Amino acid sequence: MSKFDVPRIMKTILCKIKGHNYITVNKDNIFLEKVECKNCKEKFASDGYGRTGKLTPYWVENNIFFKIYFQKQAI
Ligand SMILES: [Zn+2]
DSSP states (O other): OOOOOHHHHHHHHHHHHHOOOEEEEEOSOSSOEEEEETTTOOEEEEOSSSOEEEOOHHHHHHHHHHHHHHHHHHO
16 A cells, blocks of 8 residues: 655646646657656656556557557568
C-alpha cells in the first residue's frame, strides 16, 4: 500500500480544476509524443491528432508496433 501523499493529492486536485500543465518529454519520436504534467508528474501521450491520453501500457505497445512497422517499410 502506498502511503498517503498529501502534496501530490493537492496537485492532482489543482490539475483537475485548472487542467494539466503539459511539458514534452520526448520529441525524437514522430509517431507518439510523450508529455508529462509539470504539476502532478503524470505521463501522457499525444497521438499527433491533438488528442492527449494517459500513457498506458497500450500506448507504449502501440508505439513499439508502429516503430517496428515503419522500420520494416523503410528497408
Ligand atoms: Zn497534472
